Amino acid sequence: MTSAPGENDVRLRMMLGAALKAPEWPGGFSMRTLQASDAPALHALWQTAFDDFDQPLDEWWRWLSGDEEFDPALCFLVFDRDGRLAGAAQCWTSAFIKDLAVHPDFRGRGIAEALLRQVFSAFRARGAAHVDLKTNLVDSAAAVRLYRKLGMVEVGWAG
Template sequence: APLLARLLERVAERAAERGLPALTARAGVYAPEARWAGELAEAGFTRIKRYIRMSRSLADLPAEPAPPPGVTVRPLRADDENDLRLFHRIYDTAFRDTPDHDPLDFEQWRDLLPSYGKVWDEWLLAEVDGEPAGALQSSDQALDQDRGWVRTLSVLPAYRRRGVGAALLRRAFAVYAAKGRAGAGLGVDLANPTAPVTLYRSVGLVEEHWADMYERSVPASRV
């Protein structure tokens, strides 16, 4: 497509202006943009990942079942720095084996917290036999859709496949429902090796739509 070709030319020019050998160009494709996906492939782009958005209604939310033996879930104490440090440690450790994780130290992470909203009572911590095991971070990004939103779900490797993630999600849904929210949702990066889509389906979440990310390296050139 002429516009795509011109954009790639501009990326090549920008690489040269910056003294770089190349720049990486990225583009998104949303269902059902099959033609756009084809144009990107013809232009040398490669699909690198797929994101899906999942959601469920809270109108028919069943009673929250008891967590598995030894698993406990509680709200984060947002005014307790030790709790915040614990939450950060669980989150940072759990996501270290994901490709796009950008590690932040505690101070950097804490500085970002206001951007996620003030739904602190919707942030949760889980323990297994008294040991820290998982954490769930909510955000207020979907309040305009009357939804609770799970921003991150973190389970430490030693405690995966023990019902911790499901217990955190079910408690979050119960908290959202108690506030009168109509639904709950989250986004999933399928390139994440720990993305537990089966877990999400097991707690009633269903795929809503998807988006693919494409990229290609554009060598520098002067026009």
């Protein structure tokens, strides 16, 4: 599910027992789940967002779509009115957010918060008690502030 923790890495958890706020998509943006034809755009977003993402598209898609925890219904994509991929959250069926990113051109508009709220709602509807993710306290400090603002708390690596 996730690689071994590195320096400053933490596992954060959102408990899904309390009332959850519904996602609010910024004006001009819409969300839908992944279709196979979205793979190139999602791959390009990951390349833009993550310094260590260098897998070729075909290799990455075979790996992702062949993973037993992959479900395209748990990959949420946000597009602007011109059809550009603005952000995405890709989750494993084990209630784990594998990747979440907003393209630099679209940051600061509430897309990441809406994506997280979408993820929380989707897993709650599936009966999950919580949702986890791995992040880095230093490299992803702004993201960590958002995660904590939404109620995520640090838990041990074993879960």
